[in-house]
Amino acid sequence: MTFPSIRGLPLLSTSLLAALLAGCATTPSPRQPAGQAAAPIEIGVIAINDFHGALEPPNQSVEAPDGQGGEVSVPAGGGAWLASAVDSLKARHANNVVVAAGDLTSASQLASSLYLDEPAVGVMNRVGVEFNAVGNHEFDRGWQELRRLQNGGCEKNTRGEPCQLEQFKGASYKYLAASTTLPDGSPLFPGTGLKSFGEGKDKITLGFIGLSLKTVPTLVAPDRVSGLKFADEAETINREVPRLKAAGADAVLVLIHQGGRTAGQPDPNGCNDMTGDIRPILDRLEPGVDVVVSGHTHWAYVCNYTANPKSGPILLTSAGVYGKLVTDITLRFDPATHKLLGKEAGNLIVQSPGYTSAKGQVANSAAFPQFQPRADVAAYVERYKNASLHLVSRPVGRLSAALPKEEGNGVARGGALGNLIADSQLAATRKAGAEIAFLNPFGIRAALVPASDGTVTFGQIYAVEPFNNEIVTMSLTGAQIRSTLEQGLDDDGEQQMLSPSQGMRVAFDMRRPSGSRITAITLDGKPLDPAKTYRVSVVNFLAEGGDGFSGFAQGKDRTRGAIDLDALEDWLGAVPLRKVPEEDRTPETR
Known part of the structure; x- marks a missing residue:
């Protein structure tokens, strides 16, 4: 089955994108004339998934349409470049929130893994992530170590040594795990979160549900998740939606570490013949979910999912893997009723320097914006990179x-x-x-x-x-x-x-x-x-x-x-x- 795709930023030229960003940064919102309906309130949700501690550009590309009937390989990724791309989207959206759908850590580059992914968390803190669903790889070192990544400190839970280069303060963002409970039945992490924009009658509130895939125990060494229970994803989401609505959420977004794949020509904004384990979950959802930010499969897509008539259309997105893409989601609300009027998304390629692949040189493409590394993140990554050079270059x-x-x-x-x-x-x-x-x-x-x-x-x-x-x-x-x-x-x-x-x-x-x-x-x-x-x-x-x-x-x-x-x-x-x-x-x- 083919679902409509919703296209966005990757197809804009560099000059046009720059003009849009400049206009967004300098042009104030005009006042509405008396008697004219107020303009919709826009909120930007900036989403990533499966970063996997990719501090440096991973020497991988995004395959994308070149606008001329063909496709082009665009070099992409790296923490400092990702930070700049996220900043460009924040500039487009005065109201914004940065979220993730899991696996920000583990299966990481050496400069991150040597230090128990403390630097990956440090990069995500600097990028400005606010909520992250717990992915399967985030359990790789055990749930006790995952709690340390949330809370900080130097407790030794693994063979590796914590706090080797800095006193680790933990993640400034919140891990969400609505379907995961400890042996005593208590939650491992909170399952939901809220963020509001504006005040009084103009306040718009977004509700977030974050959860892992229920098959985590088959994807992680058993001793790492011993005693944990992973509930059914759809049942968990359906349980939490009314609670968020009762707490004042005007729209509900699910961050889930589960996903799908598309067929045919590569297109980070396509949704051709969507398959995968995300579909049975979406097909069982009750009304109330507006957006699903997914991950796990390392596939990029943007879909208007309409196969479940009970739930209504759901905007489904994924930003691939290793910070090579970032998803720009725009939500528009009626300022009087707070009703969600529209939703759209597009995957922005985080173009970074070219590299040599197993098949030859992968050069930069003028068809897409090329980002410069954000200085503070680049310096932070360089510190960990230099500390690991003795191993990396051997x-x-x-x-x-x-x-x-x-x-x-x-x-x-x-x-x-x-x-x-x-x-x-x-x-x-x-x-x-x-x-x-x-x-x-x-x-x-x-x-x-x-x-x-x-x-x-x-x-x-x-x-x-x-x-x-x-x-x-x-x-x-x-x-x-x-x-x-x-x-x-x-x-x-x-x-x-x-x-x-x-x-x-x-x-x-x-x-x-x-x-x-x-x-x-x-x-x-x-x-x-x-x-x-x-x-x-x-x-x-x-x-x-x-x-x-x-x-x-x-x-x-x-x-x-x-x-x-x-x-x-x-x-x-x-x-x-x-x-x-x-x-x-x-x-x-x-």
Whole structure:
């Protein structure tokens, strides 16, 4: 199904945008002549999601229409550039609020992760975020550490050392978690928030509901969320809407760490054939929700969602990932009745300096505004960057070619980069008897692009897999391996084919019924024996059933081994030049 998109700022030229901003900053609002209806009151909601501690430009781009029937890759992201983009939108909206839909921290760049994402919180404080829904990755270090990120202080909850560079004051914004409760039934964080604009009869109040996706326990190591309960998303939202209305909310906005994907040509303001787990939630909403700011899938879209006749039209947005986009939402209210008259949105590309990708140079585009880094945020990031340089720049090996991060619609696959990482984990666990290793492609976070002489640094491999997962080796039968691989291809959730280690080949056909899409599995050229027991290595996230692969939880005779990042470093450094795997280990029948 296709939903109308609502286009906004990205299609404006730089000169036109500058003129609009200048006019907004210098032109006072005219008084209404006697007897003429007052102009609508406008409120700007500025939204981001899935920042993931991207302090520096992530060397990634936004694919967008170029206005001439084609598309262009626009380099984007970085905390200081994001701050400038948000400031430009604040200049457009005298009344504004900055919100986020989760995963602002964790799975972060090294300069943030080394310091337990304290600098990511520091950047978000400077950007001016006011409310953030708790995402799944924000539980990666446990809910106690997440509370420290909210409240500040230097309590040690993890292997890492807190407060290494500064006395951490915590987030100035509020985490919202309406669907998450502690073991005693009390809320982990508040579920809702209110912000008002104006005074007296002119006061307009926005109500916010923030919540995680209910499948957080399948996406985070179990001990990190032990005892927490994650309620149904739609039921939670429907419960909170009347409460916000009773508290005076003139409009209700949901910040939810769940999302969807669109099909066809890339368009950050498009909404073509929207699919994903956000849709069943929207389809069950009662009336009262006006805007849903979403995340989690790292997809960008702007939709006028009309598939649920009971709720009425809902403006649905997502700003992608890594601060490469920021969503500009405009709400217009009748000043007399406070009724919401209109709502529209557009994703603004946070264009930052060009870079060299695995496929070549990505240059700046004159078709979109190019932002300059905000000085205070740039200086703050530089402090953490300099403190981590001794690790970031350390060479770990040499690679024969650049390896892109596989992107696109359809079944997610790890490609050659996924194969390389799987090979490294197999090598690291041979002593535990490992014969096979698998890697989930959603665990690959960046491309691996060596220098001209092939040199790869620690900072680069950390960007590829920043989770510090342990590798677990277990015993599974061939039948269990097959059924577990099928879980990644079934119709329940996002589809992914695990990247296998060398010697293994898994063929699949998505035209076949769910549960029977694997057509062949071979190891060293021989069919996998359903009755035979094999030693299989995966990271502890998968070993505990993460990403919906509950089959790995059945594994027996478990041995915990190296950290995934250490395994990749050892694999790259074991030979003078590591050749990239070129074979297709997961062929799809089309």
